[in-house]
Amino acid sequence: MKTKVVIGIDIGLTGMKAVAFDYQGKIIASQSDSSPHDMPKPHWSERNGEDFWAAVSKTLRHLMGKLEMYEVTGVGCSAHGDGIWILDENNRPLRPGILSLDTRAFETSLKYSKKIKDLLSVTGQGASPSSPATLLAWLKENEPETLAKARSFMWAKDYIRFRLSRTIGTDLTEASTSFFNYKNQDWDSEAFKLYDLEELEAIAPIVNQPTDIVGKIGYDTHIHTGLPEGIPVVAGLHDVDAGAIGAGATHPGQLAVMAGTYSINEVISDEPKVSEDWFCRSFIKKGLWMNMAISPASSSNLEWFVQTLCQQELDLARRAGVDPYGFVDKEISEIINDPSDILFFPFLYGNPLDVDADSCFMGMRAWHKRGHLLKAIYQGIAFNHKYHIDPLIENFKVDEIRVVGGVTRSSIWPKMLASVLNRPILIPEVSEGGALGTAMIVAVGIGQYKNLDEAAKAMGSKSITIEPDPKIQESIIPAYEKYKKYMNQIYPLWKDK
Known part of the structure; x- marks a missing residue:
């Protein structure tokens, strides 16, 4: 009988990893590659959708080549959050995805920062140059033709989720980056209004929990990636949340620090608190929040x-x-x-x-x-x-x-x-924290573990x-x-x- 494994895909701003873990959290095989992006203008940081999918597919094919003696039972993705991806009526990217390193919307963020009290009272966070709302507001001012054709918006991991499962949606951790009411943890019309983007509420994606199974690997995706046809795909999550989970932070009172491209510092809580010093965002399920103070200034x-x-x-x-x-x-x-x-x-x-x-x-x-x-x-x-x-x-x-x-x-x-x-x-x-956290989400989604705490106990590494x-x-x-x-x-x- 083949050993069963789950695959966690962890996509950063400069590199990506696909790692197969057994149900005890042991790394069975891994594959790394660069994460391509372009800087067509000063302050711009973008990623072509087809190039992005090709790089992820290549990474997965190489990983699957190392797993002939194992049974893959599920897959999920985490990726750098914020930024924005916009698809048309045929589910094709209308433009390259904008990454969180992008600062073109700095002046736009200052404009909406004047509404800081209102933003905090609704969304639990202020405006930043890389936030989805700020970037969408910038696009409305500078590329109105793009938004006129938009039929959905999403985040980097959601684009890969779409390519894996052919389903469109996001999860709590990503959805709460701009237009969520931080109290009831759902889309809020007032949040769209504060950014002068009322028209986009109608195309806001469905919101899943990270552990929800949202689809299965189809034949075309199997051909591109080597992933077994029919295995479940979970919704996935923002990579900072996946990194926290992989580091062993799963419950209130734990503070996770990630020293990478960004200085990420986040504490889990069972009640929301708002401040200009941090973002109050949703964690893996309603009733939990991830309060994060971040800046692109670390290792x-x-x-x-x-x-x-x-x-x-x-x-x-x-x-x-x-x-x-x-x-x-x-x-x-x-x-x-x-x-x-x-x-x-x-x-x-x-x-x-x-x-x-x-x-x-x-x-x-x-x-x-x-x-x-x-x-x-x-x-x-x-x-x-x-x-x-x-x-x-x-x-x-x-x-x-x-x-x-x-x-x-x-x-x-x-x-x-x-x-x-x-x-x-x-x-x-274990150094592959983001991939491990994502793999834990997959293990819960396929029913191997009842909840994240159980998965973390079984799969987490020593410290x-x-x-x-x-x-x-x-x-x-x-x-x-x-x-x-x-x-x-x-x-x-x-x-x-």
């Missing part, structure tokens, strides 16, 4: 620095078959005890402020080495997470903090984060605990206070540039 800053300025080290590591980022910890370790006042603002791709702030180093002098800059980047990433986390801890009951992301593989950065937060953090052993380090705290806590002070002082310059 992608380290990736940019290494890819742009450390090519020799990367090439040597690849030829040696070792971790290409291993030299980072080594260089930081060599200077870790040196006095250094360098600060780094990790705003290469965006920031948590309401202005177009720049990334920069402050405090560099001639005696500093590259290790000092890398240490400052590590600290800057931790500081931006703390900037988001502090309001969540102050306003919600937080029993534990779980952290995932590539930078958690460092032997140094997790200690910095725990120390500046002055709280222990837990890091799961290691990182405690605050008093020696690190001696320098990092004052450095964070200086970071906030300087950020406030520079703010007027960013605003006026």
Whole structure:
């Protein structure tokens, strides 16, 4: 008898993974690939629908080639949220999908931010450049012909859901990103009205729970992907929720931190609270909320620095078959005890402020080495997470903090984060958190487990605990206070540039 597995597809802004897990959460096979997108104009970030589907199909075919001895029993997808996809009457994309890295609608977001009190009272969140409502409002102003032909709008994972199952819809976690009433967790006419988009309420997609089976793999999809014909497809969910689940955060009081392209910091609650400091969104079922404070300012800053300025080290590591980022910890370790006042603002791709702030180093002098800059980047990433986390801890009951992301593989950065937060953090052993969380949703959907808590208990990975380090705290806590002070002082310059 073949071992049964479920497949979780996890699609990020720069890469995608399809991972097969058995019912105990063991990785049986995985396949990774790039996640193609275009930047046709400054501030634009888009993805062609056919290219997107071709990349996902290719990834799935390669994965299925590794599963000949296994029985696939279900599949689901999570993907980067926000942004927007728009389909016509023939269910074809009217234009490339717009990604959450896109900032073309920055001025539009400022316009609707003037309604912040009304937005908070209805939707539980303000306007941001990447939010679906803001982008749809931008399209209404700049591409009215597109919206005139629109027959449905959705999110990235919903587009892949459509290609897998031929069904159109979304789920609670995605639907609550703009037009939901945060209290009753359903579409609200007033929310559409606040964004001057009343006409779009009629084409709002049906909303499922992430675990709902929405269709099955048909013959054409089987040919494209290699997935077995007839297996169920679940609705899926926003990748930040999938990442939290994969990290072991499934119930109120748990705070999940994801250090990737975005600084994602989110706490689960059984009652909603609203603030300008976070988005109050729905979690996996009605009666649960995911309160998230985010900005595109995390470990992608380290990736940019290494890819742009450390090519020799990367090439040597690849030829040696070792971790290409291993030299980072080594260089930081060599200077870790040196006095250094360098600060780094990790705003290469965006920031948590309401202005177009720049990334920069402050405090560099001639005696500093590259290790000092890398240490400052590590600290800057931790500081931006703390900037988001502090309001969540102050306003919600937080029993534990779980952290995932590539930078958690460092032997140094997790200690910095725990120390500046002055709280222990837990890091799961399984690195494929988004795919694992999605696979758990699939396992519940097909009836293998009664609910998510049961699935998480059976499939979740062990975690290691990182405690605050008093020696690190001696320098990092004052450095964070200086970071906030300087950020406030520079703010007027960013605003006026």
